[in-house]
Amino acid sequence: MLQEYLPIISLIVLAVVVAIGFIKKINLGFFALGAAFVLGTVGGMKASQITAGFSSSMFVTLVGVTFMFGMASQNGTLELFSKKVVALVGKRTVLIPILMFVLSAFISAIGPGHIAAGILMTTFAMYLAFEMKINPMATSLYAKLGANAGCASTLSITGILAAQLSNPMGYSGFGLHLFLSTLLSGFVFTLIVYILYKGYAVKADNPLKWSEIPKFNREQRITVGVIIVVVVCCIGFKLDTGLFAFLAASVLILTGCADEKKAIKGIPWGTLVFICGVGALVNVINKLGGIKLVSDYLSTLMTSSTAVPIMSATSGILSWVSSTTGVVMPALLPIADNVAHTFGVSYVELMSAIIATSFAAAISPLSTGGAIIMSSYSASKETTTEEMNNMFKTLFLLSVANVLINVLMSWLGVFNLGHLFY
Secondary structure (H helix, E strand, O other), X not given: OHHHHHHHHHHHHXXXXXXXXXXXXXXXXXXXXXXXXXXXHHOOOOHHXXXXXXXXXXXXXXHHHHHHHHHHHHOOHHHHHHHHHHHXXXXXXXXXXXXXXXXXXHHHHOOOHHHHHHHHHXXXXXXXXXXXXXXXXXXXXXXXXXXXXXXXXXXXXXXHHHHHHHHHHOOOOOHXXXXXXXXXXXXXXXXXXXXXXXXXXXXXXXXXXXXXXXXXXXXXXXXXXXXXXXHHHHHHOOOOHHXXXXXXXXXXXXXXXXXXXXXXXXXOHHHHHHHHHHHHHHHHHHHOOHHHHHHHHHXXXXXXXXXXXXXXXXXXXXXXHOOHHHHHHHHHHHHHHHHXXXXXXXXXXXXXXXXXXXXXXXXXXXXXXXXXXXXXXXXXXXXXXXXXXXXXXXXXXXXXXXXXXXXXXXXXXXXXXXXXXX
16 A cells, blocks of 8 residues: 555655755755665665665766865865966956856767766866856856757767667657757856856956966876876776776875875765765655656646657656666657657657756756766865755756756757758
């Protein structure tokens, strides 16, 4: 009898956990893990199934990247590099948001995709913002949104996967359409964030001229070289970013470029548990059918005029708790083919709306994108549990807003791009 109500109960538990976390100002990660254990046990799940939601890959990636960049911050490399960037920009600091978005989108589009490009650029953007004394949340969002916007090119994993999943169903030649759709989606919300955070009014203290900035010392030169190698290997050769960051950190320690003990203390352990703990709870909710309950309800509302926005909304909801390339695309693109035939809508438009909206949700703190923003922030400065909770709430609300905007774009037929490219 209880099994029938588990999907509803799981959603109620999630709402209660989040509410208590914010009211009591406690670390949601620990609380969520406890709730996941109780909920999973009641639902008949084994301990291994419950802990499977604690993403080890995300944990390793976040620890490795924050550890490496923490060393670069500790030995002054990032501070000096930031000053050089500020000197190049000069008084035109309003160009920084544009630079972050365009550079991230370009790097993402040429092959590495949103994960590698997003992690590296978002982390750098956060440290750069602190050194320049500009809004760190906005600056890192420009970088992450750019990485998401450029990730569906035919050279990137998202574009390649879309082709692999669609070709057997008889669809091809949509590469440019898909890339432009995702790029447009990312650009629209970046523009909104730009206005919301007053990016047009960005000002940073810039008392130094290029000639007045000191040169990198030995430790800093090695650090810059190591970071460049990480970027080249992770982007050019698609090596695992987190694991390679550990290797890079080891080189910095062996060459005496950073203090190992200080760097370890600088890793935001509380934030990492916060992120992965909530992820474990959401995974249990997904296994118990809570997410499917919401998705099934949406499907009952579908008609020929609402098919695209409803599929868009479904992809956004799924992306909050799962991977776009690992779960959302393999699960929804075959369904999109059936919907296209049933309701007489364009498969390419459906696919574009699904992928764009899925990435719109990827700034959520439950995803790698939002997670790296939180971890980078707490690694850059001392943070309280209340600050983490507020950042979690802000990122999630921005993610919800981004999904809603993409659903609206889907409803307005924006993702057919006037049928100009397909």
